Amino acid sequence: MTVLWQNVVFGALIGGLYGLAAVGLSLVFGVLNMLNVAHGELLMLGGYAAFWLFTLFGVDPFVSILPSAAALFVVGLVLYRVLFERLASAPGETKLKNSILIGFGVSLVLQTLALIAWTADERAVTTAAAGAVLPLGGAVVPVVRLGALIVAFLALGGLHLFLRRARFGRAIRATADDPGAASLVGIPVGTVFAVAFGLGSALAGVAGALVSTTDAVSPAIGLSWTLKALIVVVLGGVGHVFGTFVAGVLLGVAESVSGFFLGNAYREVMGLVLFLVVLSVRPQGLFARE
Amino acid sequence: MPGSAAPLLQVAALSKAFGGLLAVDDLSFTIDPGEVLGLLGPNGSGKTTTFGLVAGALRPDRGDILFAGRPVTRWPASRRAAVGIARTFQLIRVFLSLTALENVLVACLYGRGRARSPARARADACALLEQVGMAHKRDARARDLTLGERRRLEIARALATRPRLLLLDEPVAGLTATEVDAAVALFRGIRAEGVAIALVEHNVRAVRALCDRVVVLHAGRKIAQGTPEDVFAHAAVVAAYLGRR
Amino acid sequence: MTVRGAVPLGALSAACGVAAAVLLPVLTTNQALLSWAFLVLLYTALAQSWNLLGGFGGQVNLGHAAFFGLGALATRMLWLGGAPVILALAAGTGAATAAGIVIGAPSLRLRGPYFAIGTLAIAEILRITTGNVLPDVSSLPAGDLARYALAPRYYLAVFAAVTITSAAWWLARSRFGHGLAAVREDEAAAEAIGVGAFRHKLGAFALSSGFAGMTGGIFAYYHVSFYPAFVFSPVWTFDPLVIVYLGGVGTVWGPLAGAAFFVVLQEVLSLQVGEPHLLVFGLLFLVVVIAAPGGLVEALRALCRPGARRPAEVGSPPPA
Incomplete structure (x- = not known):
C-alpha cells in the first residue's frame, strides 16, 4: 500500500512537469493553430542550458530558469520568424499539416546539433539538495521534485495572470479567439503570433531547466516529451492553463500507478493508450473548442 | 413519358x-x-x-x-x-493541385458513368471542358485558374458524373x-x-x-x-x- | 509531342534500370558496392511505401515504423523458426497488411493532425511493448551466419523496390489513383463526385503498410543481429519521410532519387564525427518543405526541360 502511495506521489510530482511542458505546446496550438512537434527539443535545449550553467558556473538550476526561459524565448522567436511565420495565412488544415512537417524538420536539426555539440551522454544536475526528502503520509517526497512542482505551478499561475490581466495577454486571447476580428480592432496580430510562439518556447525552457534537476537530459529526450505534451493537451483541452496542469498531474499519476501494477516498463504505454482512447471517443480531439 | x-x-x-x-x-x-x-x-x-x-x-x-x-x-x-445526384458548392471546391482535365476526368471515372473505359472517360472529359469553354485551359492547374474559370470547371466536374x-x-x-x-x-x-x-x-x-x-x-x-x-x-x-x- | 515521346522513353529507362540492378551482382564482386546498392533499394522500397499513403493519399502517417516492425518481426521469427524465407516474407507482408487494415480503419477517422499523432502513438506502443516482451537481441545461429550471402537479400530488395515503385506508377494512372488524388485534395468534393473517401484512404493505407511490412521482412532477413524493438524505432518512419520529401512527395521517382541521395550522403558524411548527415538532411528537408515542394525530381525536371509544366503531384494520365 505504501509503495502504491509512493507511486502516486511520484507520479503527481513528475506530472506537474508534463503539465508545464504541455501548456507551452497548447498555447502555440491555441493561438496560432500550429502544432510544434519540436516542442520536446526546445525543452531539451532548456535542460542543457541549466546543465551547462550549473556545470560551468555553479548556477543552481532553479536560478537558471530565468536565463533558460529568456534564451528559449529568443530561439522560439527566431524559429517563428524564419520558418513558421510563412504558414500564418494558410488555411487551417494546410497550416496544421505543414506546421507538423516543419516542426519535424526542426526537431531533426536540433537533435542532431545537440548530439554533435554535446554528445549522446545523459546529463543530470546534482545539487546540494539532491538527496533531501520530506515525509508525506508514509511516502517520501524528494525536495528537488517538490520544488520543481511548485515552480511549475507558479510559472503557470504567472502565465494565467498574464493572459487574464495584462494588456498584451488579453491581446493574445483575443487573437486566439478570432485573428481577423483582433486585427480589425487594432491588435498587431503578427506580433502577437510571434510573441505567443516565443512564450510557448520559453515555457519549454522553464520545463527543461526543471527537468534537468530530476531527470536525465540527452539529445534524444525530445520526442518523448513532445508525446507527453501532446497527450496532456488532448486530455486537458486547449485554452485552460490549469486544466492542462491538472491533466498533466493525472497523466503522471496514471503512468506511475500503471507502472506499479503492470511493471515499470509499461508506464509509458499507459499514457499512449489513454490518449488513443480519448481520440477514439472524440475523433476531432478534445482540442476542439465549442 | x-x-x-x-x-x-x-x-x-x-x-x-x-x-x-x-x-x-x-x-x-x-x-x-x-x-x-x-x-x-x-x-x-x-x-x-x-x-x-x-x-x-x-x-x-x-x-x-x-x-x-x-x-x-x-x-x-x-x-x-x-x-x-451531383452538386456544386457555394464556396467553389475544385481539386487545386490537379489540372483542369484531371479534375473532370476523375468525375468521369466515378459518378454515374463509372463503367466507361479510360479512353472514353478521357474523351468525355475533354468534351465537357469544351462544353463549358475551358478547353484551352485543359492542362492548367486548378489553383492557377480565375474564379470564373474555377466555377465553370466545377460545373464540368459535376456534369462528368452524368x-x-x-x-x-x-x-x-x-x-x-x-x-x-x-x-x-x-x-x-x-x-x-x-x-x-x-x-x-x-x-x-x-x-x-x-x-x-x-x-x-x-x-x-x-x-x-x-x-x-x-x-x-x-x-x-x-x-x-x-x-x- | 513531348508527352507521347516521354512515355516509351520513361519505360525504356525504367527497364534499363531494372536490368542494371538485376545484373549488378553478376557484374561486380565488390561487396561494398553491393551493400550500398542494397541500402538504396531498401530505402527506396520503404520510402515509396510511405509515399503511397502520405504522398499520393495526403495522409501523413507518423506510425509507419509499426508496419515495418511487424513485417520484420513476423518474417524473422518464421524464418529463424525454419520456414523458407519466401514464405516467411509473404507472411510478414500479410501480417503488416492485416495490421494496416485493423489500425487504419479507426485511425483514418481521426481528423487533421490527430491522424499523424495517433499513428505515432500506436507505433510507440508497439515499440515499447516489443522491447518489454522480447528484450533479447535476435542473432543468426552460427550455421546461418556461415552460409550468409548478400546476393539473395539483394535480389529481394530489387523485387521490393520494383514492386512498390510499380504500385506508385499504377496509382499515378489508375482509376483508384485518380480517386485517391481527389480525396487528398478535398474529401467532401471527392465524395460529391462518387469517390468513397474512406474506402480509398483505407485501400492506400493497406497497400502502404503491407509494403512497409515486406520491406521490414527483407531487413530482418538481411540484418545479422538486432534488438526486436529496434525495427519499431521511429527512424523507420522519419527516414522514409525525409527521403520522400527530398526526392519529391507524391511522385513515382521521388523516393528512388531521395533514397540514392540519402545513402550516398550518409556514406560520404559518416566518415565525420557524430551524425552530420542527419543535420544536412534536416536542413534540406526544411528547405524542401518551405521552398521547393517538388523535391529533387522536380529540380531535375526543371533542369532538363526549362519552362516545362509544373510538378505533377500525381502523374498525368496516359494519352488516349
Whole structure:
C-alpha cells in the first residue's frame, strides 16, 4: 500500500512537469493553430542550458530558469520568424499539416546539433539538495521534485495572470479567439503570433531547466516529451492553463500507478493508450473548442 | 413519358438542427425529371443545408429522401453521386493541385458513368471542358485558374458524373452580366439533355430565365411555391425575402 | 509531342534500370558496392511505401515504423523458426497488411493532425511493448551466419523496390489513383463526385503498410543481429519521410532519387564525427518543405526541360 502511495506521489510530482511542458505546446496550438512537434527539443535545449550553467558556473538550476526561459524565448522567436511565420495565412488544415512537417524538420536539426555539440551522454544536475526528502503520509517526497512542482505551478499561475490581466495577454486571447476580428480592432496580430510562439518556447525552457534537476537530459529526450505534451493537451483541452496542469498531474499519476501494477516498463504505454482512447471517443480531439 | 407521374426527387418532412438552431424544419418538396426548381430565401434560410441533405454531405435528423423511387436518406454522398445526384458548392471546391482535365476526368471515372473505359472517360472529359469553354485551359492547374474559370470547371466536374439531378449552389454569384448570360445558356443546354436542376440563386434574372418552379424558404420552412411569375408577383415574398440579400 | 515521346522513353529507362540492378551482382564482386546498392533499394522500397499513403493519399502517417516492425518481426521469427524465407516474407507482408487494415480503419477517422499523432502513438506502443516482451537481441545461429550471402537479400530488395515503385506508377494512372488524388485534395468534393473517401484512404493505407511490412521482412532477413524493438524505432518512419520529401512527395521517382541521395550522403558524411548527415538532411528537408515542394525530381525536371509544366503531384494520365 505504501509503495502504491509512493507511486502516486511520484507520479503527481513528475506530472506537474508534463503539465508545464504541455501548456507551452497548447498555447502555440491555441493561438496560432500550429502544432510544434519540436516542442520536446526546445525543452531539451532548456535542460542543457541549466546543465551547462550549473556545470560551468555553479548556477543552481532553479536560478537558471530565468536565463533558460529568456534564451528559449529568443530561439522560439527566431524559429517563428524564419520558418513558421510563412504558414500564418494558410488555411487551417494546410497550416496544421505543414506546421507538423516543419516542426519535424526542426526537431531533426536540433537533435542532431545537440548530439554533435554535446554528445549522446545523459546529463543530470546534482545539487546540494539532491538527496533531501520530506515525509508525506508514509511516502517520501524528494525536495528537488517538490520544488520543481511548485515552480511549475507558479510559472503557470504567472502565465494565467498574464493572459487574464495584462494588456498584451488579453491581446493574445483575443487573437486566439478570432485573428481577423483582433486585427480589425487594432491588435498587431503578427506580433502577437510571434510573441505567443516565443512564450510557448520559453515555457519549454522553464520545463527543461526543471527537468534537468530530476531527470536525465540527452539529445534524444525530445520526442518523448513532445508525446507527453501532446497527450496532456488532448486530455486537458486547449485554452485552460490549469486544466492542462491538472491533466498533466493525472497523466503522471496514471503512468506511475500503471507502472506499479503492470511493471515499470509499461508506464509509458499507459499514457499512449489513454490518449488513443480519448481520440477514439472524440475523433476531432478534445482540442476542439465549442 | 409513361413514368412522368413519378417525381425524380421526393423530399418528405425533412428536418435538420445544428445545436439549438433548426436549419431545415419539416421541409417537403419534389423535383420532376428534367425540371428546373429554384430554391429561394434570404441567407440562413436553409437552402445550402437542404442541398447538403439531398447530396448526402449531411444526415437529416428526421424525414426521408427518395431519389428515382429509392430511399437514399442513409446513403453516403459518394453512393448518391453514383446514382445521379451531383452538386456544386457555394464556396467553389475544385481539386487545386490537379489540372483542369484531371479534375473532370476523375468525375468521369466515378459518378454515374463509372463503367466507361479510360479512353472514353478521357474523351468525355475533354468534351465537357469544351462544353463549358475551358478547353484551352485543359492542362492548367486548378489553383492557377480565375474564379470564373474555377466555377465553370466545377460545373464540368459535376456534369462528368452524368447526373440525373444537378444541385447548383449560387452558380452565377460574382459573375458579370455577360458571364451570367453565358451561364444561363449553359444551364439551358444541360436541361435540354434531360438533367433536372435544383438552383439556389439570388440573381432574379437568372431565376426567371431558368426555373419552371420555385420554392421559397424562410427559417428552414417552406413559405411559398409556384412559378417564378406567381412568386415574384407575391409582394410580401419579394419585400421580405428577395429584396434583401 | 513531348508527352507521347516521354512515355516509351520513361519505360525504356525504367527497364534499363531494372536490368542494371538485376545484373549488378553478376557484374561486380565488390561487396561494398553491393551493400550500398542494397541500402538504396531498401530505402527506396520503404520510402515509396510511405509515399503511397502520405504522398499520393495526403495522409501523413507518423506510425509507419509499426508496419515495418511487424513485417520484420513476423518474417524473422518464421524464418529463424525454419520456414523458407519466401514464405516467411509473404507472411510478414500479410501480417503488416492485416495490421494496416485493423489500425487504419479507426485511425483514418481521426481528423487533421490527430491522424499523424495517433499513428505515432500506436507505433510507440508497439515499440515499447516489443522491447518489454522480447528484450533479447535476435542473432543468426552460427550455421546461418556461415552460409550468409548478400546476393539473395539483394535480389529481394530489387523485387521490393520494383514492386512498390510499380504500385506508385499504377496509382499515378489508375482509376483508384485518380480517386485517391481527389480525396487528398478535398474529401467532401471527392465524395460529391462518387469517390468513397474512406474506402480509398483505407485501400492506400493497406497497400502502404503491407509494403512497409515486406520491406521490414527483407531487413530482418538481411540484418545479422538486432534488438526486436529496434525495427519499431521511429527512424523507420522519419527516414522514409525525409527521403520522400527530398526526392519529391507524391511522385513515382521521388523516393528512388531521395533514397540514392540519402545513402550516398550518409556514406560520404559518416566518415565525420557524430551524425552530420542527419543535420544536412534536416536542413534540406526544411528547405524542401518551405521552398521547393517538388523535391529533387522536380529540380531535375526543371533542369532538363526549362519552362516545362509544373510538378505533377500525381502523374498525368496516359494519352488516349
